[in-house]
Amino acid sequence: MSEPLPLIIMNNVSYTYPNGTQALKNISLNVNSGEIVGIMGSNGAGKTTLIRTLNGLIQPQKGLIFIENGNIKSKTIAELSTFVGIVFQNPEHQLFSNSVQEEIKFSLKNIYPENKIQEKIDETLSIFQFEKYKEKSPLNLSGGEKKKLALASIMCRNPKILIFDEPTLGQDKNEINFLINLLEEEKKKKKTIIIVTHNIEFAYKHIPRIILMAEGRILADGPTHKILSNKKLLKKASLILPQLIELKSTLKTIGLDIPEKIYTQEAITAFLMDYFKKKY
Numbered sequence: 469m470s471e472p473l474p475l476i477i478m479n480n481v482s483y484t485y486p487n488g489t490q491a492l493k494n495i496s497l498n499v500n501s502g503e504i505v506g507i508m509g510s511n512g513a514g515k516t517t518l519i520r521t522l523n524g525l526i527q528p529q530k531g532l533i534f535i536e537n538g539n540i541k542s543k544t545i546a547e548l549s550t551f552v553g554i555v556f557q558n559p560e561h562q563l564f565s566n567s568v569q570e571e572i573k574f575s576l577k578n579i580y581p582e583n584k585i586q587e588k589i590d591e592t593l594s595i596f597q598f599e600k601y602k603e604k605s606p607l608n609l610s611g612g613e614k615k616k617l618a619l620a621s622i623m624c625r626n627p628k629i630l631i632f633d634e635p636t637l638g639q640d641k642n643e644i645n646f647l648i649n650l651l652e653e654e655k656k657k658k659k660t661i662i663i664v665t666h667n668i669e670f671a672y673k674h675i676p677r678i679i680l681m682a683e684g685r686i687l688a689d690g691p692t693h694k695i696l697s698n699k700k701l702l703k704k705a706s707l708i709l710p711q712l713i714e715l716k717s718t719l720k721t722i723g724l725d726i727p728e729k730i731y732t733q734e735a736i737t738a739f740l741m742d743y744f745k746k747k748y
């Protein structure tokens with residue numbers, strides 16, 4: 469049996485904004501069905517532009533994009549939106565209804581049959597813990613809640629490919645944990661997930677593969693621990709390591725190689741305590 473083709477194929481994609489900014493330069497990448505991929509890189513690297521090409525919002529002047537064996541040029545934005553769901557960084561731009569409930573209802577239109585919609589709305593309100601806010605105007609939600617509503621309005625459509633732009637940015641610990649639980653559920657459903665993030669600890673823990681970008685190009689594409697332990701590469705991408713990861717890397721240079729799966733402060737402390745107990 470031959471290998472299935474990747475779900476997403478980008479081949480030599482370049483995009484220049486109308487003002488002349490060349491935001492993507494010869495981007496080629498593949499994403500397999502069911503994969504979870506992170507996109508990292510400093511501000512202005514082209515991450516948001518790249519994901520916007522995947523739902524047809526941006527049409528590259530050069531190169532080809534295939535999703536599920538079809539050139540996305542042959543699909544309308546409405547068609548693409550049923551299977552590529554993008555949760556953008558600034559939820560304000562994604563919310564426009566008078567109430568939380570209406571927002572979700574609008575999202576579900578044309579996705580589910582009329583007689584299923586109320587059930588789906590209720591289910592979504594429940595999953596996202598929005599029952600008590602259902603009549604509230606999205607404008608009156610907190611920043612974190614707005615982000616959650618944008619997430620709900622995309623995820624209720626059940627797209628095969630889910631894309632998140634900086635989902636942990638500005639989120640508190642509870643909100644991040646909520647997001648992680650959702651991701652775990654989507655993983656179980658074998659969804660293909662692309663996450664743009666600056667959050668290195670989040671990436672270590674939840675994203676197995678990283679595509680590292682700088683100045684509109686892909687600098688590296690590989691296993692997260694390999695990419696994030698390559699200091700030269702990170703410097704090139706102007707990414708700063710959190711102190712904990714920096715500490716691990718320093719300890720490695722003196723011969724103390726802390727296993728990959730140990731990365732929280734508590735776990736590193738426990739590891740070091742154990743190590744020194746055994747040694748002395």
Ligand SMILES: Nc1ncnc2c1ncn2[C@@H]1O[C@H](COP(=O)(O)OP(=O)(O)O)[C@@H](O)[C@H]1O
Binds near residue numbers: 516
């Ligand atoms: N609407 C736009 N018009 C012109 N230039 C843009 C626009 N959006 C982004 N850019 C520029 O394109 C480049 C890539 O931006 P972006 O994709 O937003 O990067 P990132 O998401 O990695 O921060 C940057 O130089 C940015 O200033």
Ligand SMILES: [Mg+2]
Binds near residue numbers: 557
């Ligand atoms: Mg961005």
